[in-house]
Amino acid sequence: MPYPCLRRSPLAAWPLDETSGTVAADDTGHYDATATSVGWGQGKDGTALSDGGSSQIVTEGPVLRTGKGHGFTVSAWVCLTRRPASFATAVAQDAGDASGFYLPYSPAENRWAFARPGRRALSYSVPEPGTWAHLVGVYEDLRNQLVLHVGGTQEAGINDTAPTAAHGPSPSAAPPAPPVPPTGSPAPSSRSRCSNGP
Numbered sequence: 001m002p003y004p005c006l007r008r009s010p011l012a013a014w015p016l017d018e019t020s021g022t023v024a025a026d027d028t029g030h031y032d033a034t035a036t037s038v039g040w041g042q043g044k045d046g047t048a049l050s051d052g053g054s055s056q057i058v059t060e061g062p063v064l065r066t067g068k069g070h071g072f073t074v075s076a077w078v079c080l081t082r083r084p085a086s087f088a089t090a091v092a093q094d095a096g097d098a099s100g101f102y103l104p105y106s107p108a109e110n111r112w113a114f115a116r117p118g119r120r121a122l123s124y125s126v127p128e129p130g131t132w133a134h135l136v137g138v139y140e141d142l143r144n145q146l147v148l149h150v151g152g153t154q155e156a157g158i159n160d161t162a163p164t165a166a167h168g169p170s171p172s173a174a175p176p177a178p179p180v181p182p183t184g185s186p187a188p189s190s191r192s193r194c195s196n197g198p
Contacts, residue, residue, distance in 0.1 A: 072139050134151055
């Protein structure tokens with residue numbers, strides 16, 4: 001079982017398979033999101049959000065509990081059309097003027113990442129433009145660890161003893177907030193999921 005953290009039903013799941021419009025529907029019916037500056041293009045299995053560098057899909061409020069004592073899992077299928085010059089974030093949740101977590105492409109290392117402010121778990125695999133990747137970020141609250149899976153394999157894990165409580169909306173494909181939810185280059189995305197608990 002490559003993702004034991006995904007045993008729970010998701011709190012939210014956005015297939016991002018719309019072909020037009022400004023609503024990204026949540027399959028659970030609880031967290032439909034507003035899509036801004038998005039394009040819809042070819043996805044892994046049908047249509048997908050196609051980000052031109054300034055796209056956002058934002059929920060009205062928070063989806064996950066992310067502070068101390070709250071484990072959570074986020075995932076997304078992503079595909080870079082080229083190597084971005086800046087961060088490209090698939091999933092994040094705001095925490096004031098930054099985000100409580102990010103699931104991005106990190107340009108300085110040319111790697112996928114699962115990050116919080118000041119902490120970053122980096123993949124060992126190098127993203128290939130034009131190739132779809134399944135990213136899963138897990139915060140394991142009992143072990144105080146950020147864990148990153150790429151394509152079913154755990155590729156990174158780092159200690160995180162001071163998790164950030166993120167009480168803002170959950171943007172997907174959002175513009176950068178220092179230090180990294182990021183976007184800045186085309187990164188089609190389809191099927192983002194969020195659940196609390198590992």
